[in-house]
Amino acid sequence: MIKIDTKAFIQAKFSEYYEKNSLNIHPPSSMEKREFGFLLLKERIMLRHKAFKTAQEFRDSFKTLIPSHVYFSSAYYERPEEEMEEKGWLGADLVFDIDADHISAPCSKTHDTWSCPHCKTTGRGTPPKKCPKCNKQKFEEKTWPCEICLESAKEETIKLIDILTNDLGFSTNEMSLSFSGHRGYHLHVESKDILTLNSTSRKEIVDYIVGIGLDPQLHGLSKIGGPNLDDFGWRGRIARGTYEYLLSATPEQLEKIGLPRGVIQSLGKHKERILESWKYKGPWTMIKGVSFESWSKIAEQALKNQAAKIDTVVTTDVHRLIRLADTLHGKTGLKKTETSIATIEEFDPLKSAVAFPHGTASVDVSEAPKFRVGSEFHGPYRNEKVELPMAAALFLLCKGSARITEVGSSVR
């Protein structure tokens, strides 16, 4: 048995990965016009404004720098290696980030933790606005990629793809989709038509996808009718959203959105008729006692579930740095993994992103919820020593939830 330092171990594994796999890491299109950024594992500093002329130079960089995170710019520049003001912006791809952080699935209470660095108070779920003990507003958060979170991120991604293709007319050939290596998905659109869109225009795209500023009345909802299930764009989405919402909403939920008692009763009484009505023109005018104002409230609520919850800042930022595919995520030791859009339903991120399929390691775990890396579940653990497959062990080490104690024999 050899005594090993956790940080040195992570670094050795990352180095090993880049030695073995650098040929599988592909430079992005128009590499020489992009800016690259590296967070260095050892020095913990960010190297920005890097640029590469050849694929060789690009691949060698991983081996020599051993980064914990690798990024490239969605933007193209005349001089990518200069400071921002001097770069000469030429345009940028359209990028989307869907992260479980923005979805806040109910399971986050069971696996995410926060701690106040000031007074060491800790808690579960998303951190409060202020520390309950010392009122400070900064927290250290630890979030976990879990099945449920990743599944909801996937659902949002599917909604996004639907809007991008059916409404905005992008072809799936122009898109690349990846699991980020942590808690979400990245969708990258490369199309020469969108390159020079400024941030204001991109904001319009974001608002479209998130449904910000949407007015159902401008989509046909009026006192004499409303949208149909098979309408285009948001019109159809409002109708389909309303259909789904009325099927699933409980009287309590309906009360919460401000519907009067009488309206809720009417909706309940006429459930069958409402369902039937979608075959014709929808229920908009035909349910007695449900006013136009009530329908507006229902539609308002219904469209929320039709929007895709993207990170609005990422898409409007025309200088954004994006994680590079097939590089390691320093918080998990998983790799950012591309997947085809056609097969996204079957895609298993936690299996596909495994970067270290061989060997085992023994680790001393302080605390970890039940988690999966590869196809096996592990944990929950609390102050215990366990032997794990290499990818799972590295995952806990990168998360800062464990220390390395021993390396299995199959590792050279």
Added chain:
Amino acid sequence: MEIPSFPIAIMMVVATADSRIKRTYALAEAKRASTLLKGERKETIMKIANNFKWKLEPAQPRPNLLNYDFALDFKDYIRNAAIIQHKKWKLVNRMLSKGEVFLTKVEVCRLLEEEVRRYIEQKLQVKVKSLSPDIMNRINRLKQLFYEKRGKTSWEEIPSEVIIIAYPPCIKRLHETISSGHHLSHIGRFTLTTFLVNIGMTTENVVDLFRSLADFKERMTRYQVEHIAGLKGSRTKYIPPQCDTLRTHGVCPGMDDICRRIRHPLAYYRRKLRIIKTEAPLAPGA
């Protein structure tokens, strides 16, 4: 458009070297063009739109898409519609299918107006070297006329408009940066907000200025502006930092003649206002 007079008018406007006159002129030309267009046939409108490289096609009538004349590529749409304020122009409130926005003829003309306005503004960006003193005299006379007419009427009604020409260079630049949706540093934001609040711009108008920012949060911005205006919190009204400080933080873009005689952006503003008031009615060339 009256083509022969167009280049001469452009040249004269360029010679005023006044961004407000340029903007006013571009807007007026654009409005005129769009009014004329509304009376044109669809084919003519298509031709003009295609000249600006728009992907515009006649709308194919479909069962649930009646009443539309045109289908426009959504990228061309947002490039022009994003700055029109009314909610009906937001992309999210539009009928979209496969990348095309469905529009009426009148709507297409309104969008073309934006395109024309930008086109003319861009043409006005050039510098003319020197014109004969005779022409320069005429231009100066026109310029005075403009100030007299515009300056006076808007003086009482929309003070924020006329005051723009008295902004010091630093504020001008911050104002332009934010209007084009770009980010300001913290100190840039603070300087701009304190300046505007102190020259009497309403909270409402200041908040609106930040609206084009990607991460705009209405409540947050309003709170900050009201705080700076002394309406909230500590109840002290803040003033902008001194020129000195602004230079240190790279907010000062370089001094002009008036800058050299003052030490504070608000002092610049007061001084410049006085100059404008006394100069405006003077005879051309004075």
